[in-house]
Amino acid sequence: MSVDLSKIKKIYFIGIKGVAMSGLAVICRQRGLAVAGSDVAEKFITDKILSRESILIFEDFNRQNLDWQPDLVVIGTSWGLDNPEVKAVFEKNIPHLTDSELRGILSSEKRTIAVTGVHGKTTTTALLAYIFRQAGLDPSYLVGTATIPSLGGNSAWGQGQHFIVEGDEYARSQTDTAPKFLDLEPVISIITSVEWEHVDIYKDLAAIEGAFAKLIKKTKELVVACGDWSSIRKIIAPDQPKVITYGLEKHNLWQAYDVRPEFSGMRFKVRKENVDIEEFFISLFGQHNVLNALAAIIVALKENIPLEKIRLTLKEFTGAERRFDVSEKSGVVFVDDYGHHPSEIKTTLEAVRHRYPEKIIYCVFQPHMASRTKALLDDFAQSFSSVDKVILADIFASAREIAEEITSQDLTTATKKFHNDVVYGGDLNQVIDYLRPLLRQGIVIVTMGAGDVYRVRDKLTQD
Secondary structure (H helix, E strand, O other): OHHHHHHOOOEEEOOOHHHHHHHHHHHHOOOOEEEEEEOOOOOOHHHHHHHHHHOEEEEOOHHOOOHOOOOOOEOOOOOOOOOOOHHHHHOOOEEEHHHHHHHHHHHHHOOEEEOOOOOHHHHHHHHHHHHHHHOOOOOEEEEEOOOOOOOOOOOOOOOOOEEEEOOOOOOOOOOOOEEEEHHHHEEEEEOOOOOOOOOOOOOOOOHHHHHHHHHHHHHOEEEEEEEOOOOHHHHHOOOOOOEEEOOOOOOOOEEEEEEEOOOOEEEEEEOOOEEEEEEEOOOOOOOOHHHHHHHHHHHHHHHHOOHHHHHHHHOOOOOOOOOEEEEEEEEEEEEOOOOHHHHHHHHHHHHHHHOOOOEEEEEEEEOEEEEHHHHHHHHHOOOOOOEEEEEEEEEEEOOOOEEEEEEOHHHHHHHHOOOOOOOEEHHHHHHHHHHHOOOOOEEEEEEOOOOOOOHHHHHHHOO
């Protein structure tokens, strides 16, 4: 539906604790709207962001919550007519839209940079927002995590001309499978990676490639795409001069090379068409983050941010929450990461091993969504070769999918074919009880997954 945000005074979010929804709520608050919303009572990593903004939250779904009388309701992706508030919105004919549509409206007001891709978009969005902010451009931004320490939050509505937004390839709503990023109006798009993901809505690789091909067509000025991915090379037509490629491979227009892992980050050089540009250092880990940084460098240069400013700012950026979060308690190192796709897991665990080559590393993995686990079972099973022990927790159930006949016991059996120390851990409380007697100085515990596996780290560090 068409909405004039300037005429809205009160806005209500159903599913407000989601990372994107919480960021949108904060943006609306900063734009001067009265903001409220609802979600389950369970604690989320976004709670502190919403609390800091003094946003009213109803910790249940009840049609009486709408007595708050909003002018506009934003409905989160996970919720449909089985939610009593969603049902009431339709029955009462309250103006409403999806979170994706709201992002589209906001993007039409600014010079939008959409950061997309199956992996890496959160870190790249956050890094770009930080570079633009440190360059004095006061950007608006929306990042798909709870907070970014370098930015102090996950969203802002600045006075500058840019809106740097994470573009989600997932479905717009329960009834509309169009990818969310097609609601955006990007002047510039980044595509970090393309492979089969979201198997509940994309039936095969070709389907997700088609979605990104549409994004390329819709982007007005420039598409910065990682040409190391065969699917990206496939969707770039020869007659698309607005697309430039980057990567570690030599065939790309922009290349990162001489990549050197160090204990506190990654050092690398950049060249364009075989002409050396500069050497950079990032306080992040893994070659995937070198690629994320290279995409940010290219776009920042395109928007006339000085190279030296970019180089200095890259060194300062400390990453996004739940992306290689490192902490320590009593000599035990904890690394928490959002990775939930086989290639993400493999790449991140390789980076952990690079940083801690002599340490014993345990990985606690909580699969996210049964459909993904079932479709990519063999790939998941082969993702843990860099660690010494694998503990598999129960699958994190998603409100947005139907049940599948697969369990973490099935994943345990499959993984044992490729790794000699794999155990099924049960629920998170059982995993915590399993780990307690194993903790000792010098060990590394990696908690990994898109659900709430970080609770394992939180509990063990609070003991």
